[in-house]
Amino acid sequence: MLHKLQSKIVILLVLVYFIFLNDFTYCQSTNSNNLFSPENRLRFGNSLYIENDYLRAANEFKEYLKINFNDTVQFKFANCFFKIGRFQEAADNLKSLFFSSSLSEEAKLLYYESIFFHKDIKSFRELFSQKKYYPLKYDFVIERMNSILLLYDDSTLPAPNLLFKSFPDTVQSQLNNFYLRKKFPQNKSAVTAALLSTIVPGAGKIYTGEIGDGITAFFTTLLSAYLAYDNFKSDHQFKGWLFTGLAAFFYGGSIYGSAASAQIYNAALRFNLDKEIKLFFEQRNYFLPEIDY
């Protein structure tokens, strides 16, 4: 009897060993034994999402959502598209969360963000003016995004106190600076530059800030003209005409170059300001709230 009991205990111990040590992990990890079951797809999708492999995560969430609806998964699914820059798809997939979901406010915010980053200014303005799908909880964030778009755009700017009211005090002076430079750009006139170079070769270039080029244009034109005059005076017709051609080329080039230089100056002014504004907001993540989705 005792011997029988002993052998049973031994078998039991071996069984326990088998369970805990002999690849028990297999059973644990693939408990449903189907790697493509919705639950396993969700687990795998979540791990990909954490690894920032959003495209693959989106595929897993999509398969999961075909069978089960879960607002968190739906939100993550849309956020995957947002993260990989497919903003239109992100916006489309957020719509189902706008009503009767605990994530509706966040979904609406992400929807606005998608339109904002998609640079669909027209749609953003329409939504903003009609207060459509408007997340009241993040009212100030949407206002900021609208102000940023106005600053990016070339349309008429409203007064700075209205435009920047939703931004923190610490950046108000910088924003006012951008506003003034955007509204009253210090452009150079192409006509003035050309006229100046007509009177004094290279003066137009100096007017547009290209001092070195201006001085060079002045001296090369002057030198060519002098050489043309000197060669004609010495009866060297060929060289006289050669330097006359050169002088005319430098003179014409100086006038044309000055007008072009003014246009380049204006384009660079605008380009640099836009770049500066973009960088300013990019560095501050467009003043968007830090939400850990």
Next chain:
Amino acid sequence: MKLKIFVPFIVLFSVNTSSAQNLKSQFDLANNLFKENHFFDAITEYKRLLFFDSAKYYLADAYYKIGECYKAGTKFDDAIKYFSLAEINSIDVQKIFDCKIQIIRNNILRRTTDRALQLCEKTFNDERFNIKRDTVNYWRGWAYIFADDFESAALHFAKINHNHELKILCEQTDNAKLSVTFAKVISYILPGSGSIYSGNFFSGLLSLTWNVFAGYLTINSFLQNRIFDGFVSGELLWLRFYRGSIQNAEKFTIEKNLDISNKALRYLQNEYKGIKP
């Protein structure tokens, strides 16, 4: 009674076998996708395998395959990351060597030649791979080919075999290349000759003509005691053409050498039957 005792064992064994079978099927599925060149999907399935393989049985193989997928998709940085992971998780010396070679090959392809050569040196000096030194030399040669140094490449292929096909090709390519210094020097002596040397006859003759014409105008001015005129003509005309002929000689020779290198690379890409990076 005895049968009853074995029932739990049989159940557990069958569950284990089934799980292992599932992972094996998953590995096969990923391999099939890889074979069909569906690299994106193959990576997904290898990653799924890695996620569910908590026993880490397929760890090294799956990482290696993911590396191959990324390499096929020309994502060399990601490929190197996964080959490194495969190397870390491999026990087999042959597998470790394969991973190292793959990392070298990816470095060659992404043109980080210095890194590729550094890794070749490290692998070459590793005693575990003493018998595989020819393979390391082979990839050293390829690293030099991609760095446009056919002379060094030929030296490394010669270490494998003096009649190695790639050694002969590299030597031929190196010999066919022109000397940039020589082209510049002859252009200093006779303007336009460097361009002619690099095969641009028309440009060379045109450059020579312009130089003769500008030189005539300059010298003529000095002969007529028009010193200022002579200096201006010399600076604005003659020197401009003279410098231009030297610059052209350099530019044309570099372009010609690039053509020769590209021809060799095209041959390697389309005709060469051996292993390529």
